[in-house]
Amino acid sequence: MQVPPLCFVSGRTCLACPDRRHSIDDQEFCVLPLTHDFEANPFRFDPKTGRGSQLLLHCILAISYKHISRGNGRYSREAKAYKKTAFRLLNEAEGTTLSNPLQANHLDALLILMTLDCATSARGPWTWYLQRAYKMIQATESLNVQKTPRIQARIDMLVWWDVTLALTTRKGCIMSGSTMLSLLNPTSTLANPNFYSVSGCPQELFGHMIRLASYAREYELASTMAYVKFDMDLINDAATNIREWQNPKPNGYGDDIADRHDYGDTDPVEFLQSREDIYHCAEAWRYGLLLYIERVFRLRNQPASPVLRFLARRSMNHVLACRRSSTVQKQLLLPVFLAGCEITDEYLQQQALLYCHWWNEQARYEMFLTVAGLLEEIWVKNDPREWWGSILDQKAAQHLAAWRLHEATVNIANGRLAEEGVTVHAIGRDPIARGEVVRLRD
Template sequence: MALAGHHLNSPSALSHRHASLHLLRQSLGAYNDAETMYSVLDTIIILFSLDETQSMLGNWSTHLKGAYDLLEACGGIKGIALSSRVEAQIGILTWWDAITSLLSREDCVFPYTYFEAVEANQPKREWDFFGLCGCPTSLAKIVMRVARLGAQMRNASPPPYSEHDEAAIADLEKSLQDWFHTPAVDGPWDEERVHRDLDAMHCSEAWRNGILLYIFRVFRWKPGDSVPLHVLYRARTVVDHVVSCRDGDMISRQALLPLFLAGCELQDGSTRKKIVALCNEWDGRTRYHMFRAAIPLLEEVWAAQSERGFDNVWWGEVVDRRHLSEDYPIKMRLCFG
């Protein structure tokens, strides 16, 4: 996929992509069996991934809405035969949907019931969310809830929130604070498995702390408020967990969003350089240019913090400016994987 993305700007590649999109649009309205549905969903996922190799800014909601409309036309989450294949397809689509929604603080395309149906069958499947996106299922469930609450709160009145909303935020915070990594208990252990388990722990902890940073900025902070030390501690903790993952496994690249959120909270020059170096390294090794695209976003946040004061700037205003750019004729959003 990354190698294909490296050649996307060639005329032949652009022509093939245009033809693929044209055929996809035709297929969305002409499915006639489950196998066709699987194939069309695979195509949407491939095109989504291919676009991610070029940039983190894209018309992701178009891909997601096409997939959702297809699934609904086939009977919806209650009418589809949920095989392991289609659950994995729904799993990655709902994950991308939530990650895009987190940044935009806009409604998800997929209802929460789609994730619930996939989650309920996880014990019976050979795959899990950690293998899919680097975030364990128990944390992915919290991510799904936070994304929806972020959209809900953006459409509501500013803080202070209602008692019900405050209780929902506090419940999510407590779930994250109480969460801990549980090593697998099945099968024999050797050194490689120890390393894999520790990599999984570090990546999961990056997500746990990263979402707590998100909750602080989106639900707790107001412009001008000083940033508590525990937030700075969590931000540094995210960086440390990402760095602790082994280089060869590349699992740490799944934690791009937590790393970005952490980078926006840190003023230390050496730590910022380390974050930029990681993004450059991931870009060079994977050819997924969304990693490289995170750097100018971070630099824009840092420049604004330097100019207007650290306590007066957050990542949301930079993200919103990108989303509101008039350079694009269609709705463009950022997606960190």
């Protein structure tokens, strides 16, 4: 396999190098999934646990080749080959403990492979990934492994993915409630100072997201039972709390903040602009969650009402108020999707598509294009009897049916080949085809 002349794809030397600060992976690729870089970045190579790991090496090479291939159209074959080997190594490692440093990188590998699929599409085996990750987290907890900022950042990212996935599928979260609530525990000595760097969402609003994900599952179950009624007081309380949540104002000192604030070495213009981005990002999440409540719990299978359109416009207005040059805006894919499904204004629809295409190019993750395609499909259908949840459910069912047909075909082929003394292993056990659903986040 040919290796391009780049530092980060130099084989073993890549991971053995004592100073990788100038490698493209460490400086660029590992930051793409985040709001912004931080010291405990869970995607950055950790020499303490990763040195000598063939599993982690192949994961890094797979995602690096994927991003390079996107830029010049080359090396897609190498990306697939390294990914295949990485999954084989991960499968071989399954069942081992995380009791020594060489095995503590399994969760790092899983995170990288998950982002690798995000770079391909918003449709992927997210449930499969999260179930395996949760088993790894449980293993570390059973061994009383010290929860360092880096370990906490890994858990933050996985819980964030889990909750945003559960909001769209309405099937509940994979992680336990205690694992999720540990992120929001104010008495924790770690107190998650890096959660915003991972998610781009205020922790207070994320607490409501956890509850809404749980409520959505219960609402779905209750709707299938003749003698069970969902308690809407829970939803009303959540909506009230979200509306009344106090978003810290970007200009705490008033309009003359630029003249009165001590910025030190920070550029005053950039400081104020960043504060404004963070403020509008939080408001986009606020109105996105209020919109979610209306559509999922109150106005399901109904034409777009004035309330839905109002909340959708509010959310989109705040998204657009964030600078496109700010990676904070990149984290708003779910609010953009929720709002985009409800807006009928052609200008706002175009802005939603521009958002998806812009961040597809900047972040190099095809999940943005998947969302753009879903929005266009919903707009073309313009069917008042359908809503985004029913459309996602239909697509999930279609993918599941296709996979079952594929698996049955492979089993038949295995049976025939077994008669000839040949066994096919890889196709029928390919985890990438399992649990395929749409995940709308970054």
